[in-house]
Amino acid sequence: MNKDFHYYATYCAAIIAGFSHRESIRICSSALFVDMCTRTYLAKIGGPRMAATTQLTLEMADARTDILGLQDITRIWSSFHFLPRDLYAKKKKRSRIYMDKYRLICGPNGDLVVDTVKLAANKGFEAAGVAMHVLADTWAHQHFAGTPSLVINNTDDYFFELIQKDGRVYKKPIVFGHNPSAAEDVNKGIYTNTVYQGSENSVMNLGHGRAGHLPDYSFIRYKYLPAWNDYIEMVKDNQSDYLHAFAQMVYALGYLKGRYSDFKKNVYDWSLIEPIENEIRRLLAVRRTDDTEDWKALGEYLSGHEVTDFNLKGFQKEYMAASKGKKDRTFLGRFIIAALAQKSMVTNRIFQSGNTLAGFSVDFHENGFKGIKDFQKLLEAEKNRKWEKSDE
Amino acid sequence: MGKVRRISNILLGIVMIVAGIILGLRRNGYYLAIVILGLLLVFRGFMKLIYYLVMARYMVGGKRILFTAIFMLDLGGFSLTLADIPRIFVLLYLLVIYASAGVIHILRSIEAKKQQSPTWRGTLVLGLGNIIIATLCVSFRRDDVLVGWLFAAGIIYSGLIRIINSLRSTAIVYIQ
Incomplete structure (x- = not known):
């Protein structure tokens, strides 16, 4: 937020x-x-x-x-x-x-x-x-x-925004870059996240860094695979959560x-x-x-x-x-x-x-x-x- | 990059430079280099394997950690078995590893450029340097003393780059 x-x-x-x-x-x-x-x-x-x-x-x-x-x-x-x-x-x-x-x-x-x-x-x-x-x-x-952890906070490339239009839900792929100074584009679905770090305790694996700022944006609904959830996809509805x-x-x-x-x-x-x-x-x-x-x-x-x-x-x-x-x-x-x-x-x-x-x-x-x-x-x-x- | 990682990278860089000098000066320096390389790979592979068994096997994509561990252990074990083979074959083996590292650096650089990360130039220079040295070594393969020196120069160069990278400020995305 x-x-x-x-x-x-x-x-x-x-x-x-x-x-x-x-x-x-x-x-x-x-x-x-x-x-x-x-x-x-x-x-x-x-x-x-x-x-x-x-x-x-x-x-x-x-x-x-x-x-x-x-x-x-x-x-x-x-x-x-x-x-x-x-x-x-x-x-x-x-x-x-x-x-x-x-x-x-x-x-x-x-x-x-x-x-x-x-x-x-x-x-x-x-x-x-x-x-x-x-x-x-x-x-x-x-x-x-809120602790550095690869096995908990990592995500893979499976990220889709869920867009509701005309009563149907469309999946739009989310693309991440790693340049902190690059602008994000919500219309094109381009966001910034932290780089994959194979070290368990790297600070890059703290919090939602691997999902970028997606949790901080109220409008977005998306689904992804968190590292800890046994390959079960997670749907995050920020509008409802906020x-x-x-x-x-x-x-x-x-x-x-x-x-x-x-x-x-x-x-x-x-x-x-x-x-x-x-x-x-x-x-x-x-x-x-x-x-x-x-x-x-x-x-x-x-x-x-x-x-x-x-x-x-x-x-x-x-x-x-x-x-x-x-x-x-x-x-x-x-x-x-x-x-x-x-x-x-x-x-x-x-x-x-x-x-x-x-x-x-x-x-x-x-x-x-x-x-x-x-x-x-x-x-x-x-x-x-x-x-x-x-x-x- | 955290302080501990920075210091350990600088120390590793210094070890690489010293190893490069020893390799260049001593006729059997390559033997020392390969033993150190083998032991390091076995140790890191073993640590990765423990990490996989205790934590990473529950993680989405955790198999990647297992494959890395097995690859490191295998490579480490293989490195340690090369003591009695003629020098030229050992050096060629080291060169293959060296050239592979160069290719990986170049691939990482291309990925970094696609993602607009400012680190791509440094990674590309490192990768190209590795490939050029490996190519020169193959070209002069009949002169094993020269190949030894070229390989030593490559290791010293990698060590220097590692130290320079450790001293640079690094940008990190962190989320509040």
């Missing part, structure tokens, strides 16, 4: 769920910032590097692919962009090392989505934004894993707003989006790689306010100008704490399932603080929150 969905569609979902314009801007800003918060950026503003929610191209190019390097990559991509659907998935006659990777395959309506949304409850708009990014990506990025992601975001934000007492899997707020459902279906179906203009117009129609562009400079200025004790109350400070909490939770769940691909997780309540120093910030934030509550 791109800026159109993570920023403007999230804004629309927040407005429908009952948040004000200002609150919705904070939520969608946080949702978008998940795709921008790299180690390089955190070093620039003096934030904790462990709060990185994504990696730059050059960071990826120089990423270590030894055990520690792979764990670092997996923590980032599994926590924020490829949330695993089932950490206890079963498949007969598979080796343990294979299953560790297989269980990290992303998908919607897993237990971790529930944990993610509940983790954001009562933690502010920034935490809600982080949770919405993760939730939305479970729909777009399903069937791929609509479900939107309806689930409205429901999740309703829960975070306090409208619902619990957040459950497989529940969508269809009734709230019913008045604009046709418009959403229409804009999702347009053949283009960016739906920004339509989502923005829809957001402005829903709220009656202008939806301004993401204001990173403003947030950065606020963070840099704040004194040390007050940084955690700024947008970036709150985002950092939300990101650390999400990464800590997902790493813990993966570790608890007996899988060490995301690294080791130390349970603070049993063993005290023995983890990576950056995560100390979570403890401080928790203490501060308790004091703020007692002051109230």
